[in-house]
Amino acid sequence: MRGMLRGLWIKLFVLLLGVSVISLSSAFILRELMARDFRELAEGQMEDRVYWVIADLERTYEQHGFWKEEVIAEDIVWALMLGLEVRVLDRKGASVMDTGKALGMLSPRIRKRIVAISNLSAAKKTEGFLPYPLFLGGKELGTLEVRFLSPERDFIFIDRSNRFLLLSLVGIGGLVFLLSMVFSRRLTRPIKQLAATAETISEGDLKNNVSVSQKDEIGSLAASFNKMIRSLQTQESLRKRLISNIAHEIRTPLTAMKGELAGMLDGLLHRDTEQLQSLYHEVSRIEDILEDIEELSRAQAGAIFLRKRREKLNPILQDIRKTFDRFFIDKGVKIKVFCGDDLMVYADPGKLRQIVVNLLSNAQNATDKGGSVGIRALKEQEGVAIAVEDTGHGIPQEDLPFIFERFFHSAEGGLGIGLAIVKELVDAHNGRIEVKSECGRGTTMTVHIPDEKSS
Secondary structure, three states: OHHHHHHHHHHHHHHHHHHHHHHHHHHHHHHHHHHHHHHHHHHHHHHHHHHHHHHHHHHHHHHHOOOOHHHHHHHHHHHHHOOEEEEEEEOOOOEEEEHHHHHHOOOHHHHHHHHHHHOOOOOEEOOOOEEEEEEEOOEEEEEEEEEEEEOHHHHHHHHHHHHHHHHHHHHHHHHHHHHHHHHHHHHHHHHHHHHHHHHHHHOOOOOOOOOOOOOOHHHHHHHHHHHHHHHHHHHHHHHHHHHHHHHHHHHHHHHHHHHHHHHHHOOOOOOOHHHHHHHHHHHHHHHHHHHHHHHHHHHHOOOOOOOOEEEEHHHHHHHHHHHHHHHHHHHOOEEEEEOOOOOEEEEOHHHHHHHHHHHHHHHHHHOOOOOEEEEEEEEOOOEEEEEEEEOOOOOOHHHHHHOOOOOOOOOOOOOOOHHHHHHHHHHHOOOEEEEEEEOOOEEEEEEEEEOOOOO
């Protein structure tokens, strides 16, 4: 587990670092594109200046009919100020004028100023001269040889961009490295807590919760995880209660059987039909307990097979009332059924009977002498609602969320299986069950069974 989390942290760190490197690389690419465009722009401008000088030299030759050095020298000085070092050759290739000679024809003061303006000593020069032919009326006059001078100030933009990118690589790159490490650890920390808690749960410790306060997907995961832990704690509590309840429920009939058998062996009790009937009754109690547990296991395993059909509901409810009549009369509790003769239900009659019987049995146990229990059936838009109402003890509000949990029982005795089976059977019918209860005033449990179209 620890190696897996370490691998996850490294992957997140590498991912964040990779994104940062790509971002910085894109800055370098952008800088290169801008520098290339700048160089192309500068080269285009220098080419334009060359053609300006060519046009002026050709115009000068046209005016004088020959290469007049004084006039050409002015053009060459102007070319120097444009960033061009030039040489003018006649048609035979002999030098007519060049930059050095033109500067020599100037006064010392003017020459110094021109050199300072052109920054000739500090300028970057191309390796050699490029020839440009000079023409007039289709006749070659000579050649203009040009070497480009790039003043240092023209490269300030590129140099500054290089320095800025270098600082970005060192400064921002280092910051990105640290932030990637911090955020990758921060992202994996709650996952590490979840993993550690899961490991303690696998060892049987259900006391720990995940303390994650983030309001994001990881926070939602932590909340769900804590909810799962609480559910496991509840199930564990119910499991312990189950063991205690099963031990109690089975021990009672076994103790009675053991006592009666011991009495028969000692000759204190007669081995007659009455005693055998008593033993048979106790065995039946154990059998009922095991059948309830088996029924719940089948229900929760999804092994409930329903044979649904449309049936009149009133005969089913009346038959159940007749079965329970004697028990209610003996306890002094009234039982009534309110159901229309023509009300139809789409359900498995046997499973529906089991649902109502379990609810009615709970109502009988919760209602004291002088109370009443009613079964009320109503037609709904989507099916039928069957409510079992009693005037019994009621269910505490803190127990209501758990009454359909398996093996939950708020009172002494019983396994807490009946309502869990009811819930599974109702779910199998695609229905739902609602509970309203108030301590000291009674409980109403309503089962909603959808009709054929809804289900």
